[in-house]
Amino acid sequence: MPALTQIPLNRIDGSPGSLGDYAGQVLLIVNVASKCGLTPQYDALEKTYERFRSRGFAVLGFPANDFGAQEPGTEAEIADFCRTNYSVEFPMFAKISVKGSEQHPLYRELVAAQPTATSKPGSDFRGKLAGYGIKPARETDVLWNFEKFLVSRSGAVVGRFAPDVTPDDPLLVQAIEKELG
Secondary structure: OOHHHHOOEEEOOOOEEOHHHHOOOEEEEEEEOOOOOOOOHHHHHHHHHHHHHHHOEEEEEEEEOOOOOOOOOOHHHHHHHHHHHHOOOOOEEOOEOOOOOOOOHHHHHHHHHOOOOEOOOOOOHHHHHHHOOOOOOOOOOOOOOOOEEEEOOOOOEEEEEOOOOOOOOHHHHHHHHHHHO
């Protein structure tokens, strides 16, 4: 198995885990936040999880407070928010950092494997952020909440999608279906 699957993680309930727990599945790894304009994507993430889970697919949510302090809560508060507001059943993990000097090793590996994100045709999320005076420190940095990484059954990072590529966007759905075979 690739090193990606060996990186220690903590689930949102504090129990230990790793991507190895999902060996043989196609994974959509997403940095999430509960106080973001993109937070309604939780609904589409859950629906995507429900749609494909019987085929060996999982969405994995990683709360991060790296962008505008939009995930300030504790793990218990985050879990409650997700269940109460979006009926989230997909696996959630403890809050991590997805960029900067505190970047979690999982995200270091994800970004190294897929340095650029696929955007929707005609969309310029990076430009939108620049309009608000927000510029990533590095060209490869995760841009914002709800950026998505697609991991194949073999553990290879096969895609990265900009935050405004919603889980139900045909661009992402086609990539998921391709990996599921």
